[in-house]
Amino acid sequence: MWRSLTSIIRPCVESSAAPEQQRDILKSVSKTFYIETFGCQMNAHDSEKVIGTLEHEGYLRVEDEAEAGLILYNTCSIRDKAEQKVFHRLNEYKRMQGEGKKFAVIGCVAQQEGTRIFDKAPYVSLVSGSASYRNLPQMLARLEAGENRITGLDDRQTDETFETEFVARTNPHRGYITIIEGCDKFCAYCVVPYTRGKERSRAANSVIDEAIRIADQGFTEIQLLGQNVNSYNDPSAKMTFAELLAAVGSVPGIKRVRFTTSHPRDFTKDIVDAIDAVPTLCDHVHLPVQSGSTAVLKAMNREYTRDWYLERISWIKAAKRDISMTSDIIVGFPGETEQDLEDTATLLEEVGYDQVFAFKYSPRPNTPAVTLADSIPDEVKVARLQVILERQRAIQKASYQRHLGEVMEVMVEGHNHQRGQVTGRSSQNKTVNFTVTDPILPATGSYRTVKITQTFPNSLVGEAVRVN
Template sequence: MPLVKAPDEASTKTFYIETFGCQMNVHDSEKVIGTLEQQGYTKVETEEAADLILYNTCSIRDKAEQKVFNRLNDYKKLYKQGKRFGVLGCVAQQEGEKIFERAPYVSLVSGSASYRKLPEMLVQLELGGQRITGLDDRQTDQTFETEFTARSNTHRGYITIIEGCDKFCAYCVVPYTRGKERSRTSTSVLAEARRMADAGYTDIQLLGQNVNSYRDTEGKRSFAELLVAVGEISGIRRVRFTTSHPRDFTRDIVEAIDAVPTLCDHVHLPVQSGSSNVLHHMQREYTREWYLERIAWIKSARREISMTTDIIVGFPGETGEDFEQTISLLGEVQYDAVFAFKYSPRPNTPAITMADSIPEEEKSIRLQALLDRQREWQRANYAKHIGQEMEVMVEGYNHARGQVMGRTSQNKTLNFTTRQPILPAVGSYQQVRVTQSFPNSLAGEAV
């Protein structure tokens, strides 16, 4: 049976996909969409209009996982109408065939490392197959590369340069759902970046669970050298990368940002805790002092580099003193944004065997205290930009407020007004003078 049906049949094959979780999942969905469209499927905007309903899942936190099963339960009635359901991504890899028991109307379960087999799995679905699985061993060396990526933004695009994780932090399920670390060749990454630049993309974001753990299998370039090479491609104006791990954050990354103007002056460097004791139990394999040394590199750069981080509160055994060390770290680093979460046990992780000694109420109190303190630092940090001129990439319009919405190279939202009769195009770049600041955004006027 051919993988692609005749054109007159293609229009009858429709699919809906909903994505949960991180930018890696968003980009995975772009590749899944491109693959499905290449196989003759048409994307629709609702579950009711689709023949095939797909949920690309996240299992980092319990809430994200529950959302998927709630969504499946909400729409299971459509199964009687002949709709087919598929669960993709991290929850699929984590739960495997148990999903069929929990949701018998699901026909397809596939982890992210198996997306390259999607055409074959689609054929099985079309032939009436049930309980079709794509579940890979974490030792796979294969990555999911496809020229059929259906990018949702025509100006800003993602490139996955490394998949999987070998860090095995005590709280994290990613090594078990995404497999071991495996990098693409720098040649393939640069070829994709050039194709994107030729297609009009100006803002490129390099992705990986630990993006700076990248190891060029050709041995040609380090991660910092790859950043520089992407940043030097004609037509590209901004290069970002996420997410970094402190253990692999090297000084040459800062030197590259200093040397190449197209590399964005923003680093997201998750710390998770300000206490060396908690970091030890988290199996992060660095100390507070090690982390702050890397922060010192960033602060010593010639460019002013914005810093953001991730923090977990209420990890098993975290004392009040440990938590205060995290609060003190906020003041020492002065992040521009913090993404903070309460610890929740995840399947298969070492931390699940630890006594979760922090009551849920106390976790909530600590989380709010951290967010309140961080809000003070952000308010002060953002206020420093008043009077500055900053380059903004236009992302859209808020007609109710009469503002153009945009983002700076420091990854800060900067909404602005313009006196020009024609609004600047989405994807264009504008010089904006900052006139107001808020804890999470800036406002200004086009120069």
């Protein structure tokens, strides 16, 4: 747990310390920080890099922005009205401006909006995109010297972003490794190529070395990250993505390896073969389809058809292991018809996803689709989204029921004391809530064998069983 700054400094300041010592203690208060993170796992891992760097530079992380000398806002630009939400949040921080606090906006919205952030929120002192985090020590030194309007926005093509010397792994049970940054796909609706830059991959030996370090730190689960993780192209030309998966899965001490997010255009059969062959690779694939209509897919510039996508699904279904499948869906893309929506709904049924993340289309800055006439009213988008969610809920209810009576290994992620349950996750990435008979609850990151006794559309319920 983070420590309260007040609890740290008050005993010192109220003691008989000399006045000059008290001044030194109070001066150190400015080297405290609070970070708020929004977005995907890559943003969460970016924050781990930022936290590690700040702590190495002598900063103390606090759990309350009121106690922080530096407030950082790690932003995401994917969702609807991301910029407005950022500036709304910054406006909430504005009330602290008179307290001598410094403010930093980092991440995708920072890269997207650039120096316009200073114009809209002049009390912000630092704006940095994710590729510039390795330069944080220099930017912090400038900030401490009293400089304002500090930027780190021009490094989207660098591959040096992978070699981050200091990482504070804040997830107690999973270690993240970014293996590829950026995107070359330029889907019509997506802002990622403009905020993260072009695709550049990390050398396989560097990935494996970090996996070994993570295992040595006691982690048993690793998640490989990338905007298009399976577009990985080893610059040393030694390993395919599937081979890298197998290599990370073979690191001693690692029990589970996950990866996200895959792009259908780069999803190859050898990935499925690797999952079949290497038990530590989790039996779960997240393969965003976005639409079940070939016409809409073409308008989105996804560069595959419905049938092409379904061929990849057939590889997964033919695997020896029962591989869970999840996806992303966008409804209401400009030009989408009722038949297009029905094509998406029937795709859900044909695939039988275990979970779908569905969203209304919203125009994103700088993307090709922003020039299209968004002719579908918001109320229609809302209704269409509800159609997809209701269809998927029925599919999930039937899908999860297949686990009734099954015995599975579950990694402990937390405890629900109110319900008297332990919360965990299966290899298929499904939430499992279960009870134990032991008086001492199992530790976070440990594993338990659980028999499933009840199923719901979004979770499983069970009881821990002993394995002889």
